[in-house]
Amino acid sequence: MRDEDMNERRIGVRDELRKRIVKGPDGIEFEVDPISDYYCDARPEVRPGAYAGIVESLFNWARSESLWILGFGTGCGAIEMRPLMTPRFDAYRYGIQWRPTPRQANLFVVSGYLSVKTLKRVIRSYEQMQNPKYVVGLGSCTINGGMYWDSYNTIKKLDQYLPVDVYIAGCMPRPEALLAGFEELKRIIRAGKAEGANLYAENFDWYKANQKRVIHDWDMPDYNW
Amino acid sequence: MRTLLARLKERFALGPITEQRPDLAFVTVERETLRPLLRHLRDAEGFTHLVLLTAVDWIEEGLFQLTWLVHDRRRARDIGLRVMVARDAPVMDAVHDLWPTAATYQRELKEMFGIDFPGSPRIDEEFILEGWVDIPPYRRDFDTLKFSEETFEHRAGRGTTDPATHMREHLGIQGGSK
């Protein structure tokens, strides 16, 4: 492939995201720059917990007993999540629910391998979740690439790109392992150590640099919610 | 199958023929023969289904081998047409006007092998990879391990339980392809 061709692709902004002139229904023409108009790209801030320690512990307990998972199946691990809803495992007992929208969820389960293309969507979904939020890396692929360790298109270390609270090893881990992992996460939350969102805000530049190193067609704002 | 191949031989210039099974044969043809032959197979011989269009990288010969596999549903038989194109100028005629599904295969081949099909719809758009900056990844001169090591951060401490390695290191048995 030729060089200028590649440069064009690296900048590679899709047509619907380009700055353009739009004619409104009332006939007035105005300029639209989707990336800056449709998204807010203010940097995330570190949000301290409640002032009183006892209130914060109560909140942490509530957070740990009410884990709402974002239903985003990234890889084959998404299949292992479904049995958790069935009568045999019934994760609802432990206060675990699935929410279909990132706005309402506070636990992101990255289920399996992440291709660069999916990573982009994962980052966007993660940033739309509300602080505090937690990430669970499910399966070997999120830990060191797993069986895709030499693949040209899957990331090898999830914690380079997002702050991970718990890894669940296995290829694939059984639903029992998932439940054990969630219990571990609850323990961490109750101890007040699951501050992934603040970690992300503190080391924002480092995470962004890592993300941009692998995502070549960066056509979104730096932080979008 | 024999009679079909004999009939085809009368009308078209066919290259080497491999009869894999009684219901599966591969024929190597020239680039110019391909489109008329495919059209004849589809319209006259009942091969109505394009099963796949794929490529093999023969890097030693400097060739790409393209294979169109078509299927005759009524007689339950397949025929594969092969065309060799030069690796340094990989261009082939598009067949999406015969089978619309071919357009998708052609887009994939453009992205993964860099084989161009002029005139194919949306051929220059990204297919699966987004923002790919290296040579097409399915070419054999693309070193996927090296690329992966350069691009992604690897976690140290990765072990292997590959049976061949284990036998070689612990049991002293040599063998395998490595």
Add this chain to the structure above:
Amino acid sequence: MTFDWMKIPYALLTLIIVVNYGLLLTALVQKIAARAGRRHGIPIWQNYIDLVKNYALRTSISHGVMYYLGPVFRLTGGVGLLLFVPSLYGSEMFSNLSFAGDLILALYFVFFGTLGMALGAGESGHPYSAIGVSRGLSQVTAAELPLALAVFSVALQYQTLSVTDIVAAQQGGITNWTLFTNPLAVTAAMFSFLGSMMRPPFDVVLAPQEIPIGPPTEYHSSYLALMQTNRALFPVAKMVIYMNLFFGGATSWPIFFLKIFLIYMVSALVGVVFPRFRVEQSIRWFLVWAVPVGVLAILVV
């Protein structure tokens, strides 16, 4: 007529009792539905935890004034519905702020929350919200028709627009209930009840599978918590009206709890048995089955 100021703290007490009862009741019904699927289901106090968690989230994003007002309107609908209808008949403490024409006001409040939600969710700009709102409004409108007809029928029957008077007329034995004196109106109203409880077969508005969660797609943190409070409060408030109009009202809290639970179980039972209707199917169902019954009820009276 002087206004008795002591009514306000009493009404607030009712509100607190009903919210807590609603939170436990919705969890209980969810648990029953889970048992029907041979699961354990959520813990009975799960709704409280979810509420605390959602209030405790540290960030929230607003999409504008209407987005902010949406949940507020919705909660106002629920609270208003509850406050202007007597929850216990004959009790000075728990008749709330009921007055002579409260039946009309109640009908209005049933719809009020949905409208507020539609405006708020509309401003969030999410396409799924818009789909959910259009589905929700059309379905609620269709479900509201038979209810309105049934209420008119009952009002004609008792020649009053005051809920208290209607309850009073039903006292003195189970056969005095509207359920037995005007069964057609009750049937129409119960059809409408199924439609407005957001349980299968009429839960396409929320539709977690195809359009994530419907109108509240963009709602989170305290906004969502506010709506959860309402989701506990509103069904109970609505069932209070049903209980008062059709099932003889309640004279003490235990009877109140029991009757509300039984009315809720009607919708829960239907819910675990039937699959979901699409919007046009459910509207057709309301128009074909529920509305004629309502019209008939008015004609008979």
